[in-house]
Amino acid sequence: MLNCLFIPASWFYVALLWLLLCFSCKNPSGKKEGAVLRYNQPGGITSLDPAFAKDQANTWAVNQLYNGLVQLNDSLQIMPCLAKNWNISPDGLTYTFTLRNDVYFHDHEIFEGGKGPKLTAADVAYSLGRLIDKEVASPGAWLFNGKVEEKQPFTALNDTVFQLRLKQPFHPMLNILSMQYCYVVPQKIVQHYGKEFRNHPVGTGPFRFKTWRENEALILTANRHYFETDAQNTPLPYIDGIKITFTENKRTAFLQFLNGNLDFISGIDATYKDDVLTPDGQLQPALNGKVLLLRSPQLITEYLGFLLGTSGNPALQNKKVRQAIGYGIDRPQLIRYLRNNIGTPASQGFIPKGMPAFNPQTPGFTYQPEKARRLLKEAGFEGGKGLPPITLEITPAYQDLCTAIQKQLSEVGIAVTLELNPPSLLREKTAKGDAAFFRASWIADYADAESFLAVLYGNNPAPPNYTRFNNPQYNQRYQAALAQSNPQERHLIYQQSDQILMEEAPVIPLFYDEVLRFTHPNIENLGINPLNLLNCKQVKIK
Template identity: 35%
Template sequence: MFKKSISLLLILFVVLFAAVGCGGNDVNKKEAKNGEQVKEKDQKITKKEKYGGTFKGRLASDPPTLDPAHATDTTSSRVIRNIFDGLVQYNKDLEIVPAIAKSWDVSKDGLTWTFNLRKDVTFHNGNKVTAEDVIYSFTRIVDPDTMSERAGLFEDVKGVEAYQNGKADKVSGFKKIDKYTVRIQLKRPFTPFLQVLAMENASIVSKEAVKKYGDQFSQHPVGTGPFKFTSWKHDSKVVLEKFEDYYVDGRPYLDKVEYKVIADNTTAFASYEQGSIYQMDSDIPSGQVERIMDPNGEFADDYSLVNRLGTYYLGFNTQKAPFDNPKVRKALNYAVNRQVIAQVLRHGTVKPAQGILPPGMPGYNPDLEGYTFNMKKAKKLLAEAGYPNGLPGTYELAYNTSKSHQKIAVAVQRNLKELGVDVKLVNTDWGTYINKVDKGDTQIFRLGWIADYPDPDNFLYVLFHSDNAGSGGNYSFYKNPAVDKLLEKARRMKPGKERLELYQKIEKKIMDDAPWIPVYYYSTHVLVKPFVHGYTFTPQTPLELTDVWLDPSHQ
């Protein structure tokens, strides 16, 4: 029953997402047309002819890590999901499907999960994957010595707390039933538990490789995925190669994957035009957006616009004055013109955000009032907070290096100047930036959140529960005991209307406290060369490249 409920939740998500669409861009029709063309062409190409070639992708920054236990960003995850697999994974429709686990069962009370593993899965170093590897991988995440930023993913597993406090030498909730069967015992129900296991952080890692490389495992990752790690020249390129013994229908089609690190979007776009990279998504230079979106233009066969389960936002460090004052935070919310950012800077391809949960996410509330641009109201609130002449001093608005982020930061800077708030803009590379945000070394900062799994828990609990302050996801260091209690209740409820209504209530409470300035809901411009087939970008993320193949003429 519990398993069935999760499936229903995922179906609900897909239906909702399809209903939202993206005004002004007939992506669905274009994709259907392209699909027919590819299908017709596929019939003329044998499976054998699909093998070979190198996929040349782009990363907008150097990955902070390639260790699943420490990944908290989409850049790292894009590479990690090609090197590692978990027990389960998502398909193109965001349905949970088997991976290393061929099947699973859950008890009626939702507390006992039993996973039956495939017997033909091997690590890239040749070792067979067994139940012990699964238990090792999950225990490693919650081990205090690992210092995983994602340890909270398994906080509901029985015995984790005792293990972390040194009162037990193992996690009692992780049990080996036999060589290929694992049982996980929860101490309380957690509705999205199966979705958590589909996250990159829950990937199964090689114990032997972790012991061999220690703190350098991130530089020498060993998993079970379709591609094995070859090399990583920082700030330049990550290279992967096919894994001949991959358990899903043998090796992937591609021989190699090269991810080139190109931070500047103008440079990246030029590289795409020249053919030195085959894929570019998001961060398209503003001067090129109309050109790539032209349905009759040169990129007509390359381009699609994908709505995302994500929100672009500015956060406040709510523990630092004057942003510890809710009225100050509300004033700045009213001072930011989201409509201009969405229509002018993002060319009308995104929707201004009125809340935290994006359209398509179960629990999204289209009637949430949010904050509209109202400078008069902003000044009134600032005066009520004790600052009738604006905030004294200068405050930092931090963002990671990107021209598109910079343009938004400049627009916000102008808005706040009109309010009487001076901000200086500070930009750094992604690795340095995320470390800065993790530590709370911020005043106002830019971030975005793309759902790890399609459940409101992944937004509201992860990003706003006080236990997750800092690197856990609550970068605003927001704390509201009443919200904490409601979030804890909601994540244990069975899927359904009552649970989603509670999340809407929680979202409204958080918006009233204003730890964020939600700016817009994500969509992504996706460019993929027409000779690349099987590249799938879901509302969450691009899938692993297992099924990607190149026209024989481009291999």
């Protein structure tokens, strides 16, 4: 690790002073600005290299520093970014992108004359090639492994035209290219710093790297040569910088927010949720006018999964028993009393609310205790008599939720024992096939329902197919969706696949999660979206 990672405190506070001096400035929109957007990242950041943007903490920072070929708006629509247009060959195998010619990397002393060079298609080819380079060992390699051609999958046809070639059609590819893993980096800087590029980031994004004192603060400053503008042709970003702190205690961070030392908080912790939200999920009256609450569906499905096949619990191989469990759970009650109405009952399938392919008419599981009892009887276990022991594998964070589910299921004749596991152990059990019945979450990697339906695709190992579900009709629908170029037709196939899942019940969806952001009234254009991405380029501070 290079010594420059550990920045002397004197230099760090000089950087802070520099940002504070910006408070008196005006941004290009002409509005008075507070200059610096401040937020806390309790889990810390491990890398500012897009190739290692593996979690929310890293992706939020990376999203400010770099750009990809395409980007998503808050409605999850694919929009141009570094690429101004693109076309897909009729066979779905070749993607050709035409790049903007006004994009420059951030200035850096390593570049000739200290000036950032113009981005070219060769930079794109290099950046995507890094993801599948075994020496880089990027956790994002799976995005392209097995999907792109073995030889020359990424090609710069000239300075402004880039081409990507697939082995077989995979129409979620544009969504994959919007992910932070796929953001573009300068080869010269990466090769100069090697692994230490993680803390010497240089991109094309709306903000530039200034200072990172690990576990204390990260400071980014506005890139005043950024290529994007707003609808009135005003240069972006509006603000002068971003300050990210790393207070581990979430309650302490929330108090800092209430005291005006942070500009927004993402999510809510159990230690203070009742102080902030009413049981119905609204802001406590004392906070009205002082705090704004932003909400959005989040692409997360919380569910119960069953191990299918000879290794699973014999009783749970019976579809009617699995369905009885699905109908024996009162989801609205769980969300209201345990989650302050954060989330939506998962009554429409495995595809979560907020996903473009979500269909509110998909028949899923609702609370029907009499139907649950009838299904149990039809399975040969009337009133639960003769039903073999059922153990639900859980983690401590979900003990309250699963205890409530245990009680609800007992009322329809299904006795369930809970077994607590550390998260790492439960992941190991599900991967090895040692968990016959388990609670899990699935989080979208990208804004296409394939990201969820792949979890139950029969040809996939564990992970992601922890249930070992292998249904020929479902597998055929999954493959048909990947080959379908028309988005509406593909969504229809996804919805048909989801209906198969609800009939066969390898999983029992519990609820779709929700993004919550708390902000002050003087923060504008923070935005919110189902992928919980943070985009600061249009933020204004009044």
